Amino acid sequence: MTLSVTHTEAIAPPGRALLPLWVGAGVYALLLVAGNRLLNDPDTLWQITVGQWIIDHRAVPTVDVYSFTMRGAPWISTQWLAQVAYAAAYGLAGWSGPVVLAAAAIALGFALFARALRRHLRDSTTLLFVVAAFLLCLPHLLARPHVLAFPILVAWIAGLIRAADRKEAPPAALALLIALWANLHGGFVFGLFFIAPAALDALVNAEAAARRGLALRWAMFAALALAASCCTPYGWNALLAAQKILSLGQALPLIVEWKATDFQGFGPFEICLLLAIGFALVHGLELPAVRILMLLGLLHLALAQARAAELLALVGPLVIAAPLARQFGTAPLPAAGARASLASVVMVALGAGTLASLSILDYAPNMRGTPVAAVTELKKLNLTRVLNDYDFGGYLISTGVAPFIDGRTELYGETFFVDHNAASGLMEPDNLFRLLKDYDIEATLLRTQSAATRLLDHVDGWQKVYSDGIATIHLRKPGARRTAEPAVAIDGN
Incomplete structure (x- = not known):
């Protein structure tokens, strides 16, 4: 060439x-x-x-x-x-x-x-x-x-x-x-x-x-x-x-x-x-x-x-x-x-062409990974202290729900962001329980497939009140008991 x-x-x-x-x-x-x-x-x-x-x-x-x-x-x-x-x-x-x-x-x-x-x-x-x-x-x-x-x-x-x-x-x-x-x-x-x-x-x-x-x-x-x-x-x-x-x-x-x-x-x-x-x-x-x-x-x-x-x-x-x-x-x-x-x-x-396209094309954000239905249910609970997934923060702000964290990382700082990431991914499980306690969390709104969500399914005092393919809500409920034991892997199985 x-x-x-x-x-x-x-x-x-x-x-x-x-x-x-x-x-x-x-x-x-x-x-x-x-x-x-x-x-x-x-x-x-x-x-x-x-x-x-x-x-x-x-x-x-x-x-x-x-x-x-x-x-x-x-x-x-x-x-x-x-x-x-x-x-x-x-x-x-x-x-x-x-x-x-x-x-x-x-x-x-x-x-x-x-x-x-x-x-x-x-x-x-x-x-x-x-x-x-x-x-x-x-x-x-x-x-x-x-x-x-x-x-x-x-x-x-x-x-x-x-x-x-x-x-x-x-x-x-x-x-x-x-x-x-x-x-x-x-x-x-x-x-x-x-x-x-x-x-x-x-x-x-x-x-x-x-x-x-x-x-x-x-x-x-x-x-x-x-x-x-x-x-x-x-x-x-x-x-x-x-x-x-x-x-x-x-x-x-x-x-x-x-x-x-x-x-x-x-x-x-x-x-x-x-x-x-x-x-x-x-x-x-x-x-x-x-x-x-x-x-x-x-x-x-x-x-x-x-x-x-x-x-x-x-x-x-x-x-x-x-x-x-x-x-x-x-x-x-x-x-x-x-x-x-x-x-x-x-x-x-x-x-x-712009005017013509606006009458034909329908523009809207892609909500496939957005917890629309979960937030609708969350609002019914009238809670103010919800631990959310990082990616959900922007949508929560737009719907009038105060997030735990959102995309303004410079506001939250390095330590806060890293702690939240380690908690939601269970890289450090103690971080999750520390955040739940220190911030007096009333409910969690996390991705359904996240490690933290799966763990909360098996923790006393937390009740799953909503779940779909995108997000799951766990509500703090002192009388709640776990519904199943955590899965334990033995010999790599």
Whole structure:
């Protein structure tokens, strides 16, 4: 396979000149059709609930108002603007609102991604990177705050890389993006950190006489970006909140999206990685030292945390686009006419398609793993202190039931989260009974197949009052007696 990045067209046809628009339109249409997939995360439920609270109170939360274990404890929502956007969209159009909003943000992110790559690479190469990036991002394409920040992530990194390619400092106006990002999602911290390698790349390639002045301009931009990131209702506490998440220690590997990448199955990540390595070996790809360090850093993040695959997918190609173009030879693509009219036609078509699809498609969260029936029964008991499964917390918040724990792991902290995980999985059975006692638990709402649920079936003082294929409720009842002895394995049987 030969990679060609040379443009042979004297003037690109208008249709091809609008490649970023076609990419955005295609991604948007695909996500709109598969919209229910965007609602496959229970965290979306509590994100919308928090957003509605902010709208109703015209204020951002500073303490926990949802759980009974941490009620009143300091807690801030660094994703407040995204939560408000999702809540407003939901209030306007039901579940169609968050689907359209998330799909539009993701599509815009990929359109900007294609636009940035196309400054250097041929359309076919750009599309190759777009497809690979989409596949790597796919597991994390959900109606959650991080996808609303996709366009900002791409535009921010592209701006830094473009400045480094030109051996210049970024324009001061770019700092406005980090201010918006800081109100949408905590991932803005990555954007701040990326200033350092981009600045180093610019300095290494600049003329020796120009380095001092260039370093000063980059330092001034970094200070401006840091100040801009504090332009939130929480000020500089937004930075501290991000640090609190990263310091969760043993709790992070227990959360699916924070786990290390698993190569036990042959998936898109491994395929893309092997193809990239093969291409680099066959074609003798050469990259500047700093760009290699950037790429290795992104790869390390993606291997250490599955959720960071999207950073490798969207940032990695931007890092290597210019070096690829220099090594294989390219020329800027000449401008083509009729872009505005074609863009208008495409946008009108997308708007019409959206309205048509909303009248045909029925969007709703996937409730297959959600304890809908169990919570209905739980509410009849009028209890206030229920030990729940971690994954059930978001749904409990959305239904007005105070959870023991939910997806706001930074609120609960490392020790609390690890203790709860060890209790529900019976890695440390004493933890379960300690939590039941220390928090004066009245009932439990745990997965039916969990080890803790099976144990409570055989413990005096706890009565099973409801069970289905998803969740089981055990009620504390002092007079209750176990209905069966625990199964004991003898000789491995």
